[in-house]
Amino acid sequence: MPNDELIQVFMEESEEEIKELEAGLISLEEDPDNIDADNIGRIFRSAHTIKGSAGMVGFEDVANFTHNLENILDKVRNNELKVTKNLITSLLEGVDFLKGLISATINKEDIDSAKMQSITSRLKRFASPLLDEAEESSSETKVVPGGVKERVFAISMRFRPDIFMTGQDPLMLLHELYDMGEIVEIYAHTEGIPDFYALKPTNCYMWWEIIIRTEQPLSNLKNVFIFVEDENEIHIDDITEKYTDGGNLDLAEKPIGEILVEKGIIKEEDLIEALREHKTTGQQLVEKGKAPKDIVENVARIQSRSRKVVRSKTIRVDTEKLDKLVNLVGEMVISVARMVQFSTAIKDPLLFRSFETSSAALERVSRELQEQVMRVRMIPVEGTFNRFRRLVRDLAFEQGKKIELKMSGTETELDKNVVEQIGDPLKHMIRNSIDHGIETPEERKAKGKPETGTIWLKAYQEEGSIFIEIADDGRGIDKDRLLAKAIEKGIADASQQYSEEDIFNFMFAPGLSTAEKVTEISGRGVGMDVVKKNIEDLRGSIEVISSKDMGTVFRVRFPLTLAIIDSMTVRVGKEVFTVPLSVIEKSLRPGREDIKTVEGKGELIDIRGEYIPLVRLYELFNIIPEKTDPTEAFVVVLQGTASRFGVLVDDILGLSQAVIKSIDKNFRKIEGTSGATILGNGKVSLILDIHGMERLAFNDKRNIRIFKGVV
Amino acid sequence: MGEANNNKAMQDMEGQYITFELGGETYGIAILKLIEIIGFRELTKIPNVPSFIKGILNLRGAAIPVIDLREHFHLQNVNYDSFTVIMILKISARTIGLIVDNVKDVVAFTQDQLRPAPRFNSQIKTDFIKAMGEKDDKFVILLDIDRLLSDEELNVVDGV
Structure with missing residues (x-):
């Protein structure tokens, strides 16, 4: 059984998807003639997501059941199935049952398998290609050539035991019915037959239930029974409205036990006993x-x-509410700080002291509140990442592949909104890596690679963004095949030349799938376009790097919207800057002998025998500093992925937790910074970005981060 | 441009404007662009940007860039005082602060009170002037704020 955290995530996710599903179906029903491709696409994806997630947490029943819903929606999406009231009703019933099924599965309660069976079989009837044509008539009466309406009747015939004595033979009646139309269903009740010794060969112990589809009017049917109807129990019901090709809607809603009781196969007491x-x-x-x-x-x-x-x-909780809360609490903290400043105006020493005590308490509480409120929004990606262990394991097993999943940076915190919504796109990318990336052990062996393939799942923060990488060491993307497929599907133009990047981007086009067969996981073509859309919805971007037999890297980049970082605040002149602690190696006040000026290379500073460049922040940012002599000021040593350098600042103010605010939302990116944060006094402080500073200081345009994920 | 066209254009500009003073001249901005008016407060400087971009302020948790039109229009610099205010404007998707000497009134201009922007020689950039409003013998320069603070303008980096 998967752990509780997984189930929790699944529970929350499925709840939301079901809501989408319901809303979508209802709007579909409201306007069945006007199918909005977006809407049906969304509904389909919701079902697809539930199926996938259920499969991942190991809820087979839920996954299998949802598969039926998905199949029908797929047909609707491809215009193979017409939307009728009946169809929507059945789908909604399916969704309702799904809700119960999920909660029953989660709470380890018993599943109403009879109901599941009946709903499943009805859904299957809709989806069955044989009935597609008949489907169109499901809510209306089928019109056969010649304009006569076909109707469906349910007939039950119970005969008195001595019927043969009256010269009637039920078999003759059945033959006659056969000639009148199509017998869709017939059931002979044999439970009345006594044991051999009690059996009288001249008695009729059986009775029949028949469903017939015919053009004949009811009166003609009645005529068949004209000689027996008085002394025997003959019922004929017109069930055309309820009957949808092979399914009686009445039956579908009932548990099997009740149906059996109604049909007289078992007695009610038996059912109760069985249930007990x-x-x-x-x-x-x-x-x-x-x-x-x-x-x-x-x-x-x-x-x-x-x-x-x-x-x-x-x-x-609606994230919008959280946003408002975060901003309001921030304001409150600032107002409290201002109020405290006014306390100096209080002349009465006694009053001043009591004011000071209570305002200090208020200050402390409000700061704590601020911290907590901000934490509410941030969650580590760990939970989301962990969900994939199971997925990788199961898929690898299913496909006979050996795959190891390596994770790093699981503690990286992201806005809840983002963490919640990256699950689905990540899942698709991982599936993609497993399905199309990693080769079978034999194939790998032949290529001289280790039998076990590796999938890396990494999260890290860099250059003011949060990156999530899904990398594999598989066969890489087959560019030619991808392009051929894109041309075949009319996405690409055969006469045009495409760059590698363009070709990789075709992968994200809707309706494209290079998988030969439809697997449970990927290959429906729903994957990559959804991935891209979901990521873009989160203001992120996605990049694919792939090389033959080396592997594929999907690199997703998210902006730091509401990320919190541990940071150090430094001052240059009147300006206060915030430096992420993660890039600070140390800070020091250098001695005169530690500073060297090298012709053409600028200033260097000696850090225990190693010379690193010294960057004067005031020069970089054109600020008037208080101190220009490094021996009187401070040097903060920053350590990036590729370089290490010291930054000269006037003073170090302290440590803090900074909530990153975007500047480019209202302005544009400021070179050398990755955003801004609000200080305790309400002023905005820019957050230094090591890479941007590097570029500014050394005019370094080298792209240092290529193909990081793979070997 | 025909007379009819002109009238149509002027008709489109009818409406309420918030008027403010800048270096002795009165300017107006369509009132719907205005979110609020706050007193001047200390700003955080932004490195390496044109000097008319004065810095960033914190408006209830959002970082908002603040611009001084006086410098943008090459008017004489003035020190900020207790009357100096910042108008917070919504310009397309952005929220931007605008430093002005003082805010005057909300004035409604009708079609017949509006004149097309005067054309000077090509040396003087006037395309951000929407129209001239005239009321009670006073002129108001109505600004096309979207154009004035377009992406292009904001993306200018000092020295480039």
């Missing part, structure tokens, strides 16, 4: 003597209590 015997696992174990009763009961009690606890552990 339907025992829980615990009960069965107790009865078999495997566990003492009181212990089982105790465990069950604790379990039911914990279920309640699990349910109330999280609450979904």
Whole structure:
């Protein structure tokens, strides 16, 4: 069983997707003639997502059931199936059942398998290609050539046991019905036949139920029974409205037990007895003597209590509300700070002291509040990443591949909004890597690679963005095949020349899939276009790097919208800058002998025998400094991916946690900074970006981060 | 441009304007662009940008760039004082602060009170002037703020 965190994530996700699904279906129903491709696409994706996630947490029943919904939606999407009221009703019923199924699965309750069966078989009837043509008539009466309407009747015939004595033979009646139309269903009830010794060969013990589709009017049907109807129980019902090709809607809604009772196959008492015997696992174990009763009961009690606890552990809040809260609390902290400053105006020493005490308390509380509120929005990517262990394991097993999943940077915190929504696109990319990237062990061996393929899942923060990389050491993307497919699907133009980047981008075009067969996971062509859309919705971007037999890297970049970083605040002149702690190696006040000027290379500073460049921040940013002599000021040593340098500042003010605010939203990117943060006094402070500073200082245009994910 | 066209253009510009003073002249901006008016406060300087971009301020948790039109129009610099205010404007997707000497009134201009922007020689850039408004013998220069603070303008980097 997957761990609780996974289930929690699945529960939340499926809840949302089901909402989407319902809303989409309802709007589809409102305007069935006008199918909005976007809408149906969204509904389909919701179902697809639920199926995928369910498969990932190992909820087979949920995944299988959702698969049926998805199949129908796929047909609707491809215009193979017409939207009818009946179809929507069935789909909504399916969704309702799915809700119950998910909660039953999560709470480890028993599943109503009879209902699942009946709904599944009805859905399958819609999806079955044989019935496509008939489908169109599902809500209306089928019109056959000649304009006569076909109707469907349910006939039940129970005969008196001595019917043969009256010269009637039920078989003749059946033959006659056969001639009148198509017998869709026939059921002979044999439960009335007594045991051999009690059996009278001249008696009729059986009775029949028939569903017939015919052009004949009801009166003609009645004529068949004209000689028997008085003394026998003959019922003929017109069920045309309820009947949708092979399914009786009435039956579909009922549990199997009830149907059996209605059909007289079993008695109601039998059903009740059977239900009573339907025992829980615990009960069965107790009865078999495997566990003492009181212990089982105790465990069950604790379990039911914990279920309640699990349910109330999280609450979904609109992120917009959180944003407002974060901003308001920030304002409050500043107002409190201002108010405290006014306290100096209080002349009365006694009053001043009590004011000071209470305002200090207020200050502390409001700061703590601010911190907590901000933390609410930030969550580590760990939870999302962990969901993929199972996926990789199962898929690798299924496809006979050996794959190891390596993760790093799982502690990287991202805005909740982003973390929540990257799950789906990441999943698709990982599936893509497994399905199309990693080769079979034999293939790998032949290529001289280790049998076990590796998928890397990394998160890191760099250059004011958060990166998530999904890399594999598989076969890489087959450019020629991708291009051929794109041309075949009409996405690319055969006469045109495309760059490698262009070709890779075709992967994200809707409706393109290079998979030969439709697997449970990828290959429906729903994957990569959704991936791209989802990522772009989060203001992110995606980049693909691939090389033959080396592997493929999907690099997703997200802006730091509301990320919090641990930081140091430094001052140059009147300006206060914020430096991410993650790039600070140390800070020091150099001695005179540590500073060297090298012709053409600028100033260098000696850090324990190693010379590193010294960057004067005031020169870089054109600010008037307080100090220009490094021996009186401070040097903060920054360590980036490719370089190391010292930054000269007037003073170091302290450590803080900075909430990163975007500047380019209202302005544009400021070279050398990765955003801004609001200081305790309400002023804005720019956050230094090591890479931007590097470029400014050394005019370094080298792209230092190419193909980082692969070997 | 025909007379009819002109009238049409002027008709489109009818409406309420918030007027403010800058170096002795009165300017107007369509009132719907205005979010709020705040008193002048200390700004955080932005390195390596043209001097008319004065810095960033914190407006309820959002970082907002602040611009001084006086410098943009090459008017004489003035020290900021207690009357100096910052108008917070919504310009397409951006929120931007504009430093002005003082805010005067909300004035409604009708079609007949509007004149097309005067044309000077090509040396003087006037395309951000939408129209001239005349009311009670006073002239108001109505600014096309979207054009004035376009992406292009904001993306100018000092020295380039």
